[in-house]
Amino acid sequence: MENDTGCVLSELRARSPEPLSTRIYELQRSRHVQEKTPMRVCVQADLRIDNDPLSGTDPIELQHFKSNEYIAVSCPWYIPGHDTVSGRYRFAPEQPSGVIMPPDDILNRILNFKLCNPDYVNTPFWIDKICINQEASDQKEIAVHSMDLVYQYSGRKVVTDGNVRFVGCSLGLAFVEIKTVDRLTMLRNLLDGEFADTIETKPTLRVSVEEAVAVLDLIELILSDNWWHRAWIFQEEFLASKHMVLLLPCTLDRTGLYETNEDGVDLFGRTRGEIEVRPLNFRTEVTIFCLALYQQVDKTSQDRCNQILKNARRYSFLYRSGYTPGAGSIVKAMSPAIFEDISVRGITVPSDMLAIAANCCRYTTRLNSQDLNLVKASLSIAILTLFVVNGEILRHDIPRDAVLNQTIFQVLSRVKLVIQPPVPAGELIFIKMCRLPAINMKPEGLMVKGVLSRLDKKMKVKVLESDRDLYWKTNDTTLTSTLTDAEIRLLKALIADLKRMKEGGDALHTKLKEFLYEKAAEKKAGRSAQYWSLLHISVMMAKAICRAIAEGRVLWLSRRHVPGRWTPWLGIFIPDDPFDVSGVISYAFTARETDNELRDRGATLARRNAWVTSLEVGFDPATKQIMPKRWMNGINFFNNRDHPDNFLMPWPKWMH
Numbered sequence: 001m002e003n004d005t006g007c008v009l010s011e012l013r014a015r016s017p018e019p020l021s022t023r024i025y026e027l028q029r030s031r032h033v034q035e036k037t038p039m040r041v042c043v044q045a046d047l048r049i050d051n052d053p054l055s056g057t058d059p060i061e062l063q064h065f066k067s068n069e070y071i072a073v074s075c076p077w078y079i080p081g082h083d084t085v086s087g088r089y090r091f092a093p094e095q096p097s098g099v100i101m102p103p104d105d106i107l108n109r110i111l112n113f114k115l116c117n118p119d120y121v122n123t124p125f126w127i128d129k130i131c132i133n134q135e136a137s138d139q140k141e142i143a144v145h146s147m148d149l150v151y152q153y154s155g156r157k158v159v160t161d162g163n164v165r166f167v168g169c170s171l172g173l174a175f176v177e178i179k180t181v182d183r184l185t186m187l188r189n190l191l192d193g194e195f196a197d198t199i200e201t202k203p204t205l206r207v208s209v210e211e212a213v214a215v216l217d218l219i220e221l222i223l224s225d226n227w228w229h230r231a232w233i234f235q236e237e238f239l240a241s242k243h244m245v246l247l248l249p250c251t252l253d254r255t256g257l258y259e260t261n262e263d264g265v266d267l268f269g270r271t272r273g274e275i276e277v278r279p280l281n282f283r284t285e286v287t288i289f290c291l292a293l294y295q296q297v298d299k300t301s302q303d304r305c306n307q308i309l310k311n312a313r314r315y316s317f318l319y320r321s322g323y324t325p326g327a328g329s330i331v332k333a334m335s336p337a338i339f340e341d342i343s344v345r346g347i348t349v350p351s352d353m354l355a356i357a358a359n360c361c362r363y364t365t366r367l368n369s370q371d372l373n374l375v376k377a378s379l380s381i382a383i384l385t386l387f388v389v390n391g392e393i394l395r396h397d398i399p400r401d402a403v404l405n406q407t408i409f410q411v412l413s414r415v416k417l418v419i420q421p422p423v424p425a426g427e428l429i430f431i432k433m434c435r436l437p438a439i440n441m442k443p444e445g446l447m448v449k450g451v452l453s454r455l456d457k458k459m460k461v462k463v464l465e466s467d468r469d470l471y472w473k474t475n476d477t478t479l480t481s482t483l484t485d486a487e488i489r490l491l492k493a494l495i496a497d498l499k500r501m502k503e504g505g506d507a508l509h510t511k512l513k514e515f516l517y518e519k520a521a522e523k524k525a526g527r528s529a530q531y532w533s534l535l536h537i538s539v540m541m542a543k544a545i546c547r548a549i550a551e552g553r554v555l556w557l558s559r560r561h562v563p564g565r566w567t568p569w570l571g572i573f574i575p576d577d578p579f580d581v582s583g584v585i586s587y588a589f590t591a592r593e594t595d596n597e598l599r600d601r602g603a604t605l606a607r608r609n610a611w612v613t614s615l616e617v618g619f620d621p622a623t624k625q626i627m628p629k630r631w632m633n634g635i636n637f638f639n640n641r642d643h644p645d646n647f648l649m650p651w652p653k654w655m656h
Contacts, residue, residue: 179252625647
């Protein structure tokens with residue numbers, strides 16, 4: 001496969017007389033649903049108290065062990081100066097085929113972590129070199145594409161007799177050493193948010209600029225470790241998330257330096273000769289710190305902040321901050337940011353970028369890299385194909401000239417449809433789920449399946465002032481899976497208005513009333529929707545409608561479009577311009593993934609989140625073509641088993 005990701009779009013277009021859309025259509029023929037395995041072949045070590053992994057010399061026997069509780073290890077394959085394999089670690093009675101023994105230093109640190117942390121003493125560990133058969137090509141292919149599951153499920157919460165504990169974790173191994181107490185204290189203060197904070201969404205420094213600039217040296221030292229610069233490790237950290245623990249060598253005596261917990265252990269952990277850092281926490285504080293510092297320093301320091309953000313940024317904080325000092329800080333959606341972050345990291349086989357991005361984005365449809373390598377396909381076009389074939393919604397309002405001078409990673413960020421989440425919580429996860437659930441690629445565009453409805457009535461809900469006041473007093477943006485009492489009262493007002501409608505709001509009135517009663521019953525029983533299920537999304541959409549009602553905005557009712565036949569209103573949407581009286585007919589296209597589609601696509605192990613589409617579209621009745629205009633939040637009660645129809649979504653003009 002040709003690694004042309006450094007080329008701009010005009011160069012990619014010039015290499016073939018065919019338009020981008022045709023090349024995408026041809027490449028997608030190699031798509032398939034990647035087979036995955038839940039199998040965890042881990043490793044257990046024969047540890048004895050008198051055989052210290054750090055200073056001992058006796059052989060330590062390893063054996064393969066199948067387990068759902070494990071420590072998933074994350075480290076580069078090659079570490080200069082730490083590559084000795086002495087033979088001290090060995091499998092008994094003989095080494096299995098396809099095993100490549102990691103350096104002693106790696107295994108020493110893993111076992112030292114286990115011995116120092118009682119919860120993990122008997123927990124086996126997983127590391128790719130000795131847990132994936134490096135010789136069996138078919139088995140290796142499945143195992144490599146299942147690495148996302150290894151790290152995603154490396155830690156889980158267990159409740160025993162009312163006590164909560166986490167079983168398993170991911171363990172990152174860095175080799176940059178923290179050598180002075182001053183730097184150790186500076187790192188502790190950084191992780192505790194002592195240098196910067198977010199005040200009303202604005203990153204703000206809590207120390208002088210001089211003191212803050214000195215912190216950049218420490219951050220850059222930590223980020224100089226190769227652990228932050230490998231594409232596969234990016235995937236491992238991204239998927240492990242809060243369950244990832246990063247070890248940095250530090251032999252300093254920390255006794256009495258920092259606050260300790262009830263067991264006498266400080267927040268750097270109990271691992272001997274190491275400090276434990278949560279990369280997710282590190283990214284969060286570094287992001288806030290760099291955004292705050294950027295506003296008050298010269299260009300040299302600003303450039304340093306931008307470079308740091310390229311290596312250790314926290315997407316959600318950049319999305320919410322509303323402040324974008326440089327390219328490294330711009331995040332509008334998670335999937336383009338993931339592709340971009342992978343692109344700036346080292347990778348031995350460039351085509352592996354397709355598997356890594358697919359794992360991080362939770363894509364279920366993959367491209368066969370072996371087939372694409374044989375025909376020397378363009379990696380840039382393959383990336384765009386992967387993006388489209390997994391339902392990412394493209395903008396159609398971008399002129400061709402606007403993207404000609406951009407690389408494929410810049411293009412992805414520019415052409416992805418802008419989505420406004422219904423509630424200010426979990427925004428990037430929601431955006432990640434906004435995809436076309438079922439598509440069939442055609443030479444002329446995407447054949448999509450869903451419900452086309454006509455937006456033909458606007459209404460403003462009559463609400464008691466007391467109900468509106470109660471909503472604003474009790475509004476909790478962090479509560480997304482259940483409706484509050486105030487929201488239920490606003491929806492009851494909407495139901496009452498629908499019932500009074502002379503033009504026939506009976507069907508929508510009945511459906512919304514059933515929905516509300518069901519949610520009220522769940523609330524009374526202490527139940528809530530499972531996160532990121534279709535039910536959860538419907539609750540989030542209902543909350544958006546409640547906010548619109550409380551703000552005094554109008555709502556847009558829609559009915560399924562059936563030429564020549566009247567259909568009842570079954571959809572409620574929030575219009576972009578509530579006072580548009582132009583008389584132009586507007587349409588909505590909605591789609592949701594069914595349970596059968598999820599099972600048929602083999603996605604049970606790969607993804608639990610549902611995919612949804614809710615768009616205002618242009619519609620051509622003669623050709624049954626729809627053209628996306630914008631994302632539109634709302635709730636609908638169309639029968640997704642009987643109502644969906646097939647429509648052609650033509651290729652955007654910039655692809656021609």
